[in-house]
Amino acid sequence: MIHELLQQLDEPFTGEALFDHLPDIVYFIKDRSGAYLVVNTTLQQRCGRQTKAQLLGRTPCEVFRSPLGNRFQEQDQRVLKTGKPLLFQLELHVYPSREVGWCLTTKLPLKNRRGTVVGLVGVSKDLQLPDYATAEYQHVATAIEYAEQHLAEPPSIPELAAQAQMSRYQFDRRIRRVFGLNASQWLLKLRIDLAQQQLCETDAPISAIALNVGYADQSAFTRQFRKTTGMTPQDYRRTGRRGE
Structure with missing residues (x-):
């Protein structure tokens, strides 16, 4: 239509x-x-x-x-x-x-x-942020880039806070302001987003994708993926391919 x-x-x-x-x-x-x-x-x-x-x-x-x-x-x-x-x-x-x-x-x-x-x-x-936030959010952007480059071994929130030169509490507040999620939720979303992309756009085995987004085994990845999306990785891949 x-x-x-x-x-x-x-x-x-x-x-x-x-x-x-x-x-x-x-x-x-x-x-x-x-x-x-x-x-x-x-x-x-x-x-x-x-x-x-x-x-x-x-x-x-x-x-x-x-x-x-x-x-x-x-x-x-x-x-x-x-x-x-x-x-x-x-x-x-x-x-x-x-x-x-x-x-x-x-x-x-x-x-x-x-x-x-x-x-x-x-x-x-x-983003409607106060003027004083310019320098602070430059540090947040650095931490975000670091997280995106290390998803195979996901950094902890304290590690990302250190990258941003902030306390964990400060970092969590900044992430909430930008993404509407706490820092842990945002990091999980980052990993699931990458998994969804690889499931739809590549033929990589699900076990390999699990490793790419920081899960030690396929079963742990499948449990978290299903909890987050409501679908298993295999079902998501099948649905995504039909929608192409």
């Missing part, structure tokens, strides 16, 4: 008009090279451009000053080359006014019918 509806539209649906009405969200679609194809008004304004057309066909390095442009472009290339999404990345944005603000960024690969990555779509959602 959705295909029939979209085929009846006068122009291809990109979501641009919808996201033009959401001033706290940056929205974009990029091509295989990482150049902007679609942007919303918020992104245009924050880049200090008079029109959206001034952004189209340009890459982040051509739009943002270093090091932001370089970081955004590196993210894009990672998604485009691996086909793996970037989920809820906590990062700092600098606006034309030189004010700074924190956001959560998600980027998803766009694939053609053969499964080849041909572009990406992404959003960055503003």
